[in-house]
Amino acid sequence: MNMLKLENQVCFPLYAASRQITALYRPLLEELDLTYPQYLVMMVLWEHSVMTVKELGELLYLDSGTLTPLLKRMEEKGLVKRTRDEQDERVVNIALSAAGRKLEKSAEKIPAQLACEMDMNEKELKQLRATLHKLLQKVGHI
Structure with a gap:
């Protein structure tokens, strides 16, 4: 078996399927004014209400360099609140806002x-x- 043939790769169908599924989400998420990564964050917060940036990153397999600007845009939209932890100001907590909680019903x-x-x-x-x-x-x- 020629392992360099595209049809013999595991990564290609995963990549292609991921792109296609994300494309299926796009029109559904546009109604909520969310990108797919923002939707992932919202699903986690609808389940947990408050999480640290580190916890979100571990759960979603995203680094803080990706999450920080994403969360900043979500805060600007009024969906989440970012606050520094009182015991350790290096820790940033992410909490749902009232608007973020309300959006859950539309996403169901x-x-x-x-x-x-x-x-x-x-x-x-x-x-x-x-x-x-x-x-x-x-x-x-x-």
Whole structure:
């Protein structure tokens, strides 16, 4: 097997699928005035309400150089509040604003709409998610 053939690569279908799925999200997220990375941050905060930048980065596999400008734009939109920790001012806490919390209701329909666009049943989606989480666990430490 020629390992340099595109059809024999694992990375290419992952890359292409990621781009295609992100493109499916775009019109859904435009209604909320969110980018896909902002949507990821919002999902985490809808679940946890407050997190540090470090915790967000670890959970989303993003470094602080990527997160800081992203969070600054989200704060300018009024979706989150950034505050320095009282015990350690090097730590920045990110909390949902009232507007950010309110946006959750509008976002509730997005996962079902995306699943419909992907034309995969619940079992297929669950299996794909499990495989991708396993892959992330194996390579996520890099």
